[in-house]
Amino acid sequence: MHLELMNGTRLELLILNNNRLSGPILTFGPTTLRYLDLSNNFFTSFGQHPTFLPWTHLKFLDLRSNWLEGSLPILPINTSHFFISNNSLTGNIQESFCNLSSLKVLDLASNNLSGSLPRCLDNFGASLSVLDLQRNKFQGSIPKTWIKGSQLEIVNLSQNKFQGHLSRSLDKCTMLKVLDLSNNEFNDRFLSWLENLPNLQVLILRSNKFHGPIRTSKSEYMFQKLRIIDLSHNNFVGKLPLKLFGNCNAKTSKTANHLTYIQVSSTTTYRSYDEYGYSMTVTNKGEIMFYEKVQELLMVVDISRNRFVGSLTELEALDLSQNMLSGEIPQQLIQLTFLEFFNVSHNILTGLIPRGKQFDTFQNNSFEGNPGLCGIPLTKKCENSDETPSQPSISQESHDSKSPFEFGWKIVAIGYGFGFVVGVIIGPIVIARKHNWLMKTFRIRPLSRRRLRN
Known part of the structure; x- marks a missing residue:
């Protein structure tokens, strides 16, 4: 018609x-x-x-x-x-x-x-x-x-x-x-x-x-x-x-x-x-x-896929999957206590997966595709698996001016509060262990778990 x-x-x-x-x-x-x-x-x-x-x-x-x-x-x-x-x-x-x-x-x-x-x-x-x-x-x-x-x-x-x-x-x-x-x-x-x-x-x-x-x-x-x-x-x-x-x-x-x-x-x-x-x-x-x-x-x-420099703190989601990241997963990431989502799958990472705090909640698919990784939650055990990796404190890290890991980052940080979505995507970034930087930059205040899920 x-x-x-x-x-x-x-x-x-x-x-x-x-x-x-x-x-x-x-x-x-x-x-x-x-x-x-x-x-x-x-x-x-x-x-x-x-x-x-x-x-x-x-x-x-x-x-x-x-x-x-x-x-x-x-x-x-x-x-x-x-x-x-x-x-x-x-x-x-x-x-x-x-x-x-x-x-x-x-x-x-x-x-x-x-x-x-x-x-x-x-x-x-x-x-x-x-x-x-x-x-x-x-x-x-x-x-x-x-x-x-x-x-x-x-x-x-x-x-x-x-x-x-x-x-x-x-x-x-x-x-x-x-x-x-x-x-x-x-x-x-x-x-x-x-x-x-x-x-x-x-x-x-x-x-x-x-x-x-x-x-x-x-x-x-x-x-x-x-x-x-x-x-x-x-x-x-x-x-x-x-x-x-x-x-x-x-x-x-x-x-x-x-x-x-x-x-x-x-x-x-x-x-x-x-x-x-x-x-x-x-x-x-x-x-x-x-x-x-x-x-x-x-x-x-x-601000992903640029060449910014800086550091990260109070992230709620961290996605580094499908890159070419090598070396061990930094133990300092355990200090990101707000971290609810973590994915380093399909890289070439090696060594023991960090344990403790939020890392005890991540599933197998967060680490799959890395033949060199071992430890919980993967079925592959590490040599000296009973040995628990040290967990450096934030205060110790703040006095250390050098970073033990430098690689490209693709990071997603999403927060929920007051009925709206707060999204932050940062990478690739070279970490300098200045953990208060992001908190000051984005005026982040600690959110309760209950409010994060609203």
Whole structure:
């Protein structure tokens, strides 16, 4: 069944989402149409290319999750909300998009669009709240100018082929909540100049070519509202500054009984509000997790696969599996008394498995795939198995400036409290036995076992 909108009516609102409508969308009449929702159907095209949509008064157009092919349609100049994600569109963003001075939401995610962004794209920056171009094939650099006083709240450019530096003019976007640049080819230093954005909650730079140390300013804390930061799979070096994580244990008045999400809501003519919600992917205990909605209470720090130096304490999950780690498992790990999940399987580790405290709770699969390991819980016994390895105290370790083990780390630390998830992923890191570093950095306080499991 195809859709044909007839002339001769004064239809202003049409909602046909979540049906089984299919075929082309025949784009003629009525010109009075203002709100059109055809999402979650099986429409295949607009019938002609390029498509000039005839609905001159159209404000809201939702074509998400169809089977649309071909190029982007040319929108009426007054369009404010345009959703066309999860289709199979090709081609680039036409220059005509720069004329949409009233555009608030532009969602082109999950298509096969390509090419570079129009240089004039910043023309509608004064009204735009959401720019979502994720999961396409865009390339080149992004516009160097963003209008001062911009209303941008969410910018998601992830999973494309963007390159070069990020323009410092983005620091004019004082309403910005989310900046997701993951899985591109940006080649730049850490974006410390974004630290003064008063509303930034999410900064994701994963899987790019960012490099160098993280510079700090004279302010007490960087990124006053930042709760989710992912710097993984880059080439950052040096020490992690305390200021970067100053808000990671910030108190909040929100409770689990009143959950709110990172989203942009706006009132339209025919509905009290229309929402665009931010979604993201993170790694939790070695598993890739997709969050269709992101709670404002969620806290995540992922700094894995860089060249940071520092040390660890009060971890709750430690995953070093499937690497090339050699030598013995350090006895100092017994002191990580909050450790609930531990996995060093499929490495080339040797020697006696540490005993005591949390290590007595780990199962065989935490150590499998290491032919040189022996001792409980494995069935392989060690020579002199009755000998219990020494357990150096924390105070003794704090005075020792050298580390007996240096290898790459892939670490996941997840904590639960106050109805939200706290995630930390760190690695590879060379340990220097400064066990108070992480506690100070992330403002960690001991949590009771009962609260950890809530």
